[in-house]
Amino acid sequence: MVKEALSGFRRERDLPKRWLSLASYAAADVWDDETWRLLSERDVERARRDGALAAMPLALSHFGYVRAISGEVALAESLLDEIRAATEATGIPSHCTREVPSSPAPEGPYWPKGRGLDCGS
16 A cells, blocks of 8 residues: 555655655655655755755755665765755754764774764764
């Protein structure tokens, strides 16, 4: 049923904002990477088009995550600069976002120390 709904969301180019984000998360939950990639990219495009600066960090983070797990680590890492700029411009604290470790044995329990946004360790 969810896959069928996601198929409809893929075809509908102008989804209402709330449905676009929810559909993107649903695609991630059912491991539909192609739909997840498409919908998360649309979410970023919409936020940019609408000038929704406060929505950018979360949209970029979601978009970057799917890119990172798809092997596009450099692209995902480059999105961190946009996330930083948006959070600084709005003054809204960001959610904890770290760069994706590129080595098989990262420092610390999960992420390299001193990389990514400041998450208060």
